[in-house]
Amino acid sequence: MNNGYKNRLKDSIFKYIGVFACFIGLILLAILIGNILYDGFNRIDWSFLTSLPSRKAEKAGILTAWSGSLWIIIFTFIIAVPIGISAGVYLEEYNRKNQLTRILEINISNLAGVPSIIYGLLGLEIFVRYSNLGSSVLAGSFTLALLILPIIIVATREALKAVPASIRVASYGLGATKWQTTLYQVLPAASGGILTGVILAISRALGETAPLIVVGALAYVPFTPTGPMDEFTVLPIQIFNWVSRPQHEFSINAAAAIIILLLITFTMNGIAVYFRNKWQKKINW
Amino acid sequence: MAKFSFLNFNIMILSIILFGCSSNSNNSTNSASLSGDIKIDGSSTVYPVTEAVAEEFRAVEPNVRVTVGVSGTGGGFKKFSRGETNISNASRPIKDKEAQKWEENNISFLGLSVAYDGLAVIINPENDWVDYFTVEELSAIWHPDAQNNIKYWSQIREGWPKEEIHLFGPGTASGTYDYFAEVICGKKVGTRGDYTASEDDHVLVQGVSTDKYGLGFFGLAYYEENKEKLKLVGVDNGNGNGSVLPSIETVSNGTYAPLSRPIFIYANNSAQERKEVREFISFYLKNAGKLVEDVGYIPLAEEEYKIEIKKFNDFVNNSN
Numbered sequence: 001m002n003n004g005y006k007n008r009l010k011d012s013i014f015k016y017i018g019v020f021a022c023f024i025g026l027i028l029l030a031i032l033i034g035n036i037l038y039d040g041f042n043r044i045d046w047s048f049l050t051s052l053p054s055r056k057a058e059k060a061g062i063l064t065a066w067s068g069s070l071w072i073i074i075f076t077f078i079i080a081v082p083i084g085i086s087a088g089v090y091l092e093e094y095n096r097k098n099q100l101t102r103i104l105e106i107n108i109s110n111l112a113g114v115p116s117i118i119y120g121l122l123g124l125e126i127f128v129r130y131s132n133l134g135s136s137v138l139a140g141s142f143t144l145a146l147l148i149l150p151i152i153i154v155a156t157r158e159a160l161k162a163v164p165a166s167i168r169v170a171s172y173g174l175g176a177t178k179w180q181t182t183l184y185q186v187l188p189a190a191s192g193g194i195l196t197g198v199i200l201a202i203s204r205a206l207g208e209t210a211p212l213i214v215v216g217a218l219a220y221v222p223f224t225p226t227g228p229m230d231e232f233t234v235l236p237i238q239i240f241n242w243v244s245r246p247q248h249e250f251s252i253n254a255a256a257a258i259i260i261l262l263l264i265t266f267t268m269n270g271i272a273v274y275f276r277n278k279w280q281k282k283i284n285w
Numbered sequence: 286m287a288k289f290s291f292l293n294f295n296i297m298i299l300s301i302i303l304f305g306c307s308s309n310s311n312n313s314t315n316s317a318s319l320s321g322d323i324k325i326d327g328s329s330t331v332y333p334v335t336e337a338v339a340e341e342f343r344a345v346e347p348n349v350r351v352t353v354g355v356s357g358t359g360g361g362f363k364k365f366s367r368g369e370t371n372i373s374n375a376s377r378p379i380k381d382k383e384a385q386k387w388e389e390n391n392i393s394f395l396g397l398s399v400a401y402d403g404l405a406v407i408i409n410p411e412n413d414w415v416d417y418f419t420v421e422e423l424s425a426i427w428h429p430d431a432q433n434n435i436k437y438w439s440q441i442r443e444g445w446p447k448e449e450i451h452l453f454g455p456g457t458a459s460g461t462y463d464y465f466a467e468v469i470c471g472k473k474v475g476t477r478g479d480y481t482a483s484e485d486d487h488v489l490v491q492g493v494s495t496d497k498y499g500l501g502f503f504g505l506a507y508y509e510e511n512k513e514k515l516k517l518v519g520v521d522n523g524n525g526n527g528s529v530l531p532s533i534e535t536v537s538n539g540t541y542a543p544l545s546r547p548i549f550i551y552a553n554n555s556a557q558e559r560k561e562v563r564e565f566i567s568f569y570l571k572n573a574g575k576l577v578e579d580v581g582y583i584p585l586a587e588e589e590y591k592i593e594i595k596k597f598n599d600f601v602n603n604s605n
Contacts (some may be wrong), residue, residue: 007601055337055580135354174357192310216364218326220336231352241355244485245333246506246581251487 033262040255044142048256052222053238058247061244062257068137068217068226068232069206069264075141075228076148076169081198084149088194090157093182107274112150119147133217138228143215144208148201155197159190188279195276201271206265209236235261293515300565305461319346319561326354327361327374330460330504331548333580334400335374335399341576349561358460359383365551366390371562373551376402393554395600396592399569400577400584400590403463403536406544407515411497414438414445417519417528420469420543425499426450430472432477438498452480453492453501468543491514497535502544506581512588514598520544536583548582557601570594 051061087108094103123143131140163186171181187194213232219241221233234258242254293389325335332355339351343389356364358375365373366386387394403470406423408415422441438445454476455462466476483489486503493499494514508517519528522542550569556562570593574584585593 052343053336055333055576059325157485213354216326216354216356218352218354219329219332220339220351222339222352223350237355240333241329243487244329246486246504246510248510 017137036255036258036262039214039252040257040259043252043256043260048253049260053220057247057253060253062220062235062238064224065233065235065257066264068221069234069236069261071137071225071228071232072140072144072212072234073202073264073268075137075249076144077198077202077258079141080145080148080152080201080205083145083158084152084198084201085194087149088153088160089182089187091153092157092160093110093178093186102201108150108153112154114214116147117210117214119143119209122146123211123215131207134229135218135224135231136229137232140212140215140217140232140234141177143211144205147208147211148205151201151204152194152197153199156190158193159193159197160186162193163189191279192276195272199272202268202272203265206261207236207269208242209234213237288545294311308350319564321350321559321561322346323349323351323352323562323565324370325352325372325374325550326364326370327551328376328460329355330358330360330376330402331374331399331550333571334548334573334577335372335550337576337580338565338572341572342565342568346561346564349565351565362551365393365394365553368392368553371553371555371559372566375549375551376546377464379548379551384508387553388423393557393600395552395556395597396549397552397566397570398549398585399573399588399593400582401536401545401549402535402548402582403531403541404461404544404546405505405508405531406500406502406518406520407493408518409493409495409499410464410514410516411498412499412516413523415518417521419521420523423469423520424471427454427466427476429475429477432479448498451492451496451499452477453489453499453513454480454482455486455489455503456482456484461504464546465544466553470488494536505536505583509581510546527557530593533583537586545583553599554598556597563601567594570597 048061049066050063051059052063053065059084091105091108120143123139123146127133127139127142128135131139133142146213167185167189168181171185176184216231217237218231218233219237221231223230226233239254239257239261242250242257245251325339332353335353339353340366342349342351354361354370358377359371361380362383363372363376364370366383368390376397379394380601406418426441428437435441436449437447438450439447441450442504454465457475462476465571467552481489481492483492486507488506489501489503493501494511506526508515517530519530520541524542526540529535529541531541531545536545539545550566552562552566556566570590574590575586577584584590
């Protein structure tokens with residue numbers, strides 16, 4: 001066996017390991033989604049989407065759960081995205097490197113790894129009790145916004161880093177200020193990467209249960225929120241609640257609710273991907 | 286300013302959806318007389334019962350907004366002591382330490398039992414040697430000292446096969462585990478750690494139903510839903526009743542001891558001061574008997590509910 005043959009063999013072995021590694025995730029996902037669809041798809045109908053929770057599985061619905069999830073996600077988005085992007089822009093474009101900013105950067109990276117229940121406890125003290133927001137949509141949204149801020153900041157910074165320095169220099173050369181350069185040149189160029197980070201962050205917030213339970217999200221709410229100060233429940237809590245019931249019919253309900261949760265996630269991602277592509281096309285250097 | 290138009294667009298669409306829904310869920314007004322908010326929180330074990338009652342109460346008094354949370358018994362009591370909730374669900378009686386806090390905050394309270402929860406000891410249907418367990422045998426199997434010592438069925442009773450025992454049970458964070466550990470192994474002892482633990486009882490059902498040498502315990506309702514896959518084992522507590530299988534009858538008349546426990550709701554001052562809270566609790570006690578069976582628990586005997594109702598009425602009247 002000569003060396004060349006050996007190397008080619010190694011090469012192709014590694015290729016197959018790589019293919020296997022890629023597919024293992026995809027196959028697991030396919031099995032999961034297939035299983036959920038098989039269990040829950042037939043359960044989904046109009047009344048499932050518009051009914052209140054009930055002790056009878058066939059009468060129970062997820063109206064309060066999905067509307068609570070939407071309220072939470074919208075407010076989380078409104079709170080976290082502007083702050084996160086601003087922070088990212090400051091750190092990347094304006095910030096001078098010194099001791100203070102280094103500490104700031106390390107801390108932000110660390111925050112991304114803090115378990116979500118810790119944010120729940122923080123939210124309970126700061127928003128629910130100290131700020132007197134109670135167990136409201138707003139308190140839940142602020143808590144989740146804290147949770148996803150580090151993700152958005154880090155993603156924004158990475159996206160800004162990827163914008164070539166020549167763009168900024170050219171913009172300055174034409175007499176633009178730093179603000180104009182950032183707003184009209186750098187941010188649009190980085191929008192794809194930033195939006196990807198936002199998608200990931202919002203999807204994570206949509207699936208969180210633990211911090212919201214700590215903040216005081218409820219399991220049974222017979223009304224949909226009508227304002228940011230109302231109490232709420234969210235889909236993951238409803239799903240968790242149903243999965244832990246002994247009756248088999250409730251696990252079918254849970255599967256159906258999971259499908260709806262996935263649909264909401266995909267729709268939000270779809271909207272973001274649409275805008276990403278639209279903005280990307282406008283950039284012609 | 287593409288970003289702002291994106292935000293606006295998003296908010297606009299979603300708020301249309303949201304307000305559209307919230308308006309049509311609120312049009313259920315009729316001749317009901319009461320209104321107000323009733324906040325309930327606490328044990329997730331009691332949750333299904335309270336949810337069922339809240340659901341039925343809504344049909345009678347649609348303007349009373351009842352919300353139920355699942356912070357756990359301890360978490361619920363904490364909120365209760367701050368006056369954040371009106372009723373607390375509890376799968377165990379209140380501890381002295383917790384009660385002290387309430388008294389400091391001038392919260393008068395009353396615990397009411399609303400149902401029984403039975404624990405089922407179960408084995409695989411192919412297991413043909415176990416006919417019943419005594420409490421001592423269960424204790425020998427589950428005691429912390431049994432870890433690394435008791436490994437085979439033959440060590441429990443003469444004549445049982447020399448095969449490994451595979452244990453399944455709820456995780457240590459659950460109230461079911463606490464209760465089992467306390468009545469079988471003793472207070473503050475815990476159990477052995479080398480068993481398959483899961484917070485999801487369906488996993489335990491799956492485990493025992495596929496393992497001939499498996500042994501597990503969990504809420505009776507899970508056995509009822511999976512009867513064909515499991516075998517229920519009676520427990521002999523040495524009181525002369527012999528081996529007793531858990532059933533509606535044996536749990537509610539107390540012969541299936543010690544593996545059955547009452548579950549509670551706690552009421553406070555707000556039941557004395559506010560009519561809707563008072564009505565809700567009365568409704569709870571009057572209807573729990575029918576509703577608990579729907580959700581897999583065991584009702585108290587009728588006279589016991591009457592005693593609870595009387596307790597509650599006294600509690601309300603004493604304040605006036």
